[in-house]
Amino acid sequence: MEDGPDTLPADVDAVRAALIEWYETDHRSYPWRETEDPYEILVSEVMSQQTQLDRVVEAWHAFLDEWPTAEALAEADRAAVVGFWTDHSLGYNNRAKYLHEAARQVRDEHDGEFPRTPDGLQELMGVGPYTANAVASFAFNNGDAVVDTNVKRVLYRAFSELHDKEEPPYQHIADELLPKGRSRVWNNAIMELGAVACGKTPRCDEAGCPWREWCDAYDTGDFTAPDVPTQPSFEGSRRQFRGRVVRALNEYGELPIDELGPRIRVDYSPDGEYGRAWLRSLLEDLSDEGMVQLTERDGAVIARLQR
Known part of the structure; x- marks a missing residue:
């Protein structure tokens, strides 16, 4: 670029x-990923705010069974919408009020059609930049990142x-x-x-x-991030095992993968969680970086340092 x-x-x-x-x-399969209806997507986005997605699925289906379109929601009694929100433990009842008001705006100010851009969607009550962009993206393929x-x-x-x-x-x-x-x-x-x-x-x-x-x-091996402020311990990290691979191959010259495994971690088991597949992934990364050479001999994968 x-x-x-x-x-x-x-x-x-x-x-x-x-x-x-x-x-x-x-x-992961979620029903709102199978639709391009902006109303259905808006409902999912509002429900998903600070709520685990798996908990939203049942409430989303029930909400759309009750009010299947923006027009139906606009015509609903606001107390019923808020009551639904409370009954399904979706939290922050003002989100239900804003969603109801947004449906009325779509009906009364936009002739029943949702705006198609992030800026236009932000004109709806309770729809901030993130939600507007999500609806524009998932409903109209017209969003920013x-x-x-x-x-x-x-x-x-x-x-x-x-x-x-x-x-x-x-x-x-x-x-x-x-x-x-x-x-x-x-x-x-x-x-x-x-x-x-x-x-x-x-x-x-x-x-x-x-x-x-x-x-x-x-x-x-440093997976620190804004919401993960503490740097993970080097002990047990992928970076540690990369170093052990290099040291073992430097000492032994070359090793079949099942002989190398126990030398870099005591819990190595060929068919286990930390077995051939795990070690092969580690070695392929080192191979891509030009540090390790992998060959096959008599049906076994042999690793050696790249010279």
Whole structure:
């Protein structure tokens, strides 16, 4: 990307493609991800504020059964809407009042049609920049890059240049990464990455994070982030085991993977959680960096330091 900030990798198109492919191959299933109806998406976004998504599903279905369209909600008694909110423990009853008022605005001020841009959606009661952008993205594929806590965590860990800035330019970086005209899939994908693979406790290998090749945190083992202020211990980190691999191969010259495993961790078990698949992933990273050479001999993977 010629005009993008120097925080972005040179192969930014590969970064984009890897994330989208990861998301489209497998992601959590939520009903609002299967619709492009702006009303249904707005209801999900309002309900999801400070509420776990799995808890929202039942309430979302019940709400739409009661008021299936913005017009139906606009015609409803406000007390009934607030009562629904309370009965389903969705918290902050003013969100129910704002949602009801927004439906009336759509009916009375927009001829029953939702605005299609983030700026237009922000004119609706209780719809702030984040929610407006989410609805514009998921309903109309017409949004900017969404930046929530999960996305900030992903960007901070991936791009080390953000670490030295008092006010990291998250929105600018996110907007530069966003593929033009693909805000629907991109915003879903990067938020899914933050929730599934790059949470406060990262699950990089387990979740098959598509950004491991470019991620500074994955490379260094330092998963500190704005909402994860304490740096994880070096003990037991991926960085520690990378160092052990290099030391073992430097001592022994070359080793089959099942002989190398026990030398770098006592709980190595070929078919276990920390077994061949885990060690092979570690070795492939080192191979990609030109530090380790992998060959096959008599059906076994042999590792040696690259000379």
